[in-house]
Amino acid sequence: MTEAKLEALLKESRSFPPSAAFAANANAQPSIYAEAAADPQAWWRTQADRLTWEHAPTTTLEWDLPFAKWFSDGTINASVNCLDRHVAAGKGDKVAYYWVSDIEGESRTITYRELLAMVAKAANAFTELGVKRGDRVAVYLPMIPETVVTMLAIARIGAIHSVVFAGFSADALSSRILDSDCQYVVTADAAMRRGTPSPLKPAVDEALQSCPNVKTVVVVKRTGADINWVEGRDHWWDDVMAPQSDQHTPEFFPAEQTLLIMYTSGTTAKPKGIFHTTGGYLTHCAATYHYIFDHKVDTDIMWTAADIGWITGHSYIVYGPLVAGATQVMYEGLPDSGGRDRWWKIIEEFKVTKLYTAPTTIRTLMKWGDDLPASHDLSSLVLLGTVGEPINPEAWMWYRKNVGRDNCPIVDTWWQTETGGIMVTPLPGITATKPGAAMTPFPGISVDVVDNEGHSVGNGEGGYLVVTAPWPGMTRGIYGDPERFKATYWERFPGMYFAGDGAKRDPDGDIWLLGRIDDVMNISGHRLSTTEVEHALVGHPMVAEAAVVGASDETTGQAIVAFVTLKLSAEQATQDQAPLIEELRQHVAKTISPIAKPRQIILTPDLPKTRSGKIMRRLLRDVAEHRTLGDVTTLTDPTVVNMIAGLLETNGSED
Numbered sequence: 001m002t003e004a005k006l007e008a009l010l011k012e013s014r015s016f017p018p019s020a021a022f023a024a025n026a027n028a029q030p031s032i033y034a035e036a037a038a039d040p041q042a043w044w045r046t047q048a049d050r051l052t053w054e055h056a057p058t059t060t061l062e063w064d065l066p067f068a069k070w071f072s073d074g075t076i077n078a079s080v081n082c083l084d085r086h087v088a089a090g091k092g093d094k095v096a097y098y099w100v101s102d103i104e105g106e107s108r109t110i111t112y113r114e115l116l117a118m119v120a121k122a123a124n125a126f127t128e129l130g131v132k133r134g135d136r137v138a139v140y141l142p143m144i145p146e147t148v149v150t151m152l153a154i155a156r157i158g159a160i161h162s163v164v165f166a167g168f169s170a171d172a173l174s175s176r177i178l179d180s181d182c183q184y185v186v187t188a189d190a191a192m193r194r195g196t197p198s199p200l201k202p203a204v205d206e207a208l209q210s211c212p213n214v215k216t217v218v219v220v221k222r223t224g225a226d227i228n229w230v231e232g233r234d235h236w237w238d239d240v241m242a243p244q245s246d247q248h249t250p251e252f253f254p255a256e257q258t259l260l261i262m263y264t265s266g267t268t269a270k271p272k273g274i275f276h277t278t279g280g281y282l283t284h285c286a287a288t289y290h291y292i293f294d295h296k297v298d299t300d301i302m303w304t305a306a307d308i309g310w311i312t313g314h315s316y317i318v319y320g321p322l323v324a325g326a327t328q329v330m331y332e333g334l335p336d337s338g339g340r341d342r343w344w345k346i347i348e349e350f351k352v353t354k355l356y357t358a359p360t361t362i363r364t365l366m367k368w369g370d371d372l373p374a375s376h377d378l379s380s381l382v383l384l385g386t387v388g389e390p391i392n393p394e395a396w397m398w399y400r401k402n403v404g405r406d407n408c409p410i411v412d413t414w415w416q417t418e419t420g421g422i423m424v425t426p427l428p429g430i431t432a433t434k435p436g437a438a439m440t441p442f443p444g445i446s447v448d449v450v451d452n453e454g455h456s457v458g459n460g461e462g463g464y465l466v467v468t469a470p471w472p473g474m475t476r477g478i479y480g481d482p483e484r485f486k487a488t489y490w491e492r493f494p495g496m497y498f499a500g501d502g503a504k505r506d507p508d509g510d511i512w513l514l515g516r517i518d519d520v521m522n523i524s525g526h527r528l529s530t531t532e533v534e535h536a537l538v539g540h541p542m543v544a545e546a547a548v549v550g551a552s553d554e555t556t557g558q559a560i561v562a563f564v565t566l567k568l569s570a571e572q573a574t575q576d577q578a579p580l581i582e583e584l585r586q587h588v589a590k591t592i593s594p595i596a597k598p599r600q601i602i603l604t605p606d607l608p609k610t611r612s613g614k615i616m617r618r619l620l621r622d623v624a625e626h627r628t629l630g631d632v633t634t635l636t637d638p639t640v641v642n643m644i645a646g647l648l649e650t651n652g653s654e655d
Ligand code: WTA
Pocket: 264, 310, 311, 312, 386, 387, 388, 389, 390, 391, 412, 413, 414, 415, 416, 417, 418, 438, 499, 500, 501, 513, 514, 515, 516
């Protein structure tokens, strides 16, 4: 056995084919795989016809590894594809967004015609403020319609948006502004969180102290919070929009015009400015949106419950759905703004048909109890999706039963900021889904699972996920750093894109994601994925969430340390932790194998998470190995790690 193989020990044999009715009406029919495989580039070229081009491309792919160009002689405008063409086709009165406020009872309905008028005004306003083609504009805004308007207006005039998640600190914002030399910032006075303003403008003021090139800041008034004002630099959104015409004649740009930069963390402290261009990215978003979410333009109400500050929001709240002319719900608040059943109320009120969210949110909703979704009418839902991390089978089954009423296909979609759009996923009318598996490459996408030497592994074996052919939505690089782009993604396995994720092929050849490579543990020579152990723990009826890390161990190389949060009722019932901890260790031994039995289990009320909801295993590893803690600034609650370190000292069972 080569070193790279993972012990794929967790068995999952359940499988759920789509209903005959869903399958019969699905946008993707089984022939799609063979059609795309026959000539992937030609297939992608037909997908590019989902877009409106000024000059349709006659070229498809130009590939100078690792630099791709797609459809390069085509000319296009992203905002025209999202707006003008729908209005021109008589769809101006169709709702683009039902915007739902953090505050219950408040909402805004925005049609395609209205959105186009807002974007035209904003394009005129930004032009007047000096924004030109190719300029970078930082966007630091909460989940409000103006965020979409800003992005589309920037794209419309050929400038580049760099959206920075509004939960990031002033430091994180300034380093991103500086890295891509943004000269403009669009922000808001504050975000609304559980009915209370959470300030944003002060972070911009602080960030800009180290960004002398920013001369212009546009501020949306969201909450009316008191803010500091820099005369000459700061402009109220309403003041700059009011005098503008709601007509704007768009220019068309080459397909490879840069559309967006999205920063993502790498292994060093310096964030990577992943950039995407226009024609290929939009083609990828449009095709995946159509087939994976099985978009039905006349009946769908799509709700991607993600933040626009992440790539999921870019591709599946903004570009994919708008290109398709979809009607969406866009929700400003937290899952429990106004009560723990807020999501179910929104689905019921707006008759949401498709829901796309992250496993961590699903587990939170699960923790809050089955009776909340059960007390609302969720029968409008026809399809569910997940993204962002491996979903444990228990959460998947809970989602299927309690949200999907055993009646909705679930698409577990694997992709990354770098990939632009979804890469590995079930197709909802075709795939018999398995709880926890992303299953199959999307048509036209070639992925493989390889061992240390880059050789394809067999069925039933694990290794590293790679992409073996260029695809339209692929990042064109790291902004300003082509060398880092090559080194990070293209040198580990020559000729292949290295995603950094572990994966296994099950005996049927279906793909399961096993978490980031650095989440892979080596216990007595057995490679085990943290995810598999977490799945086992979460499979215990008392466990709500689990994070597992490999900590160094004198005898076994690495040993498993598990951080576990309990369900509310279990927390109340457990006075003496020792018997439960032992029960959990035995449970893992039974579910996976005795080699997977955690050395230590620490019961903790909370886990450290990034603002996008990913558990920070790196920090937990530091805690488990008693190392000084690294950077905690990207956490939602930096105090959680110290609390856990304290728990480890006092109650971690070790034997
Ligand atoms: C993880 C989010 C398992 C993975 C779109 C990837 C997943 C990273 C899945 C990218 C999934 C995303 N199953 N793991 N369905 N989707 N991931 O850039 O580790 O925020 O490399 O993009 O999330 O995160 P990013």
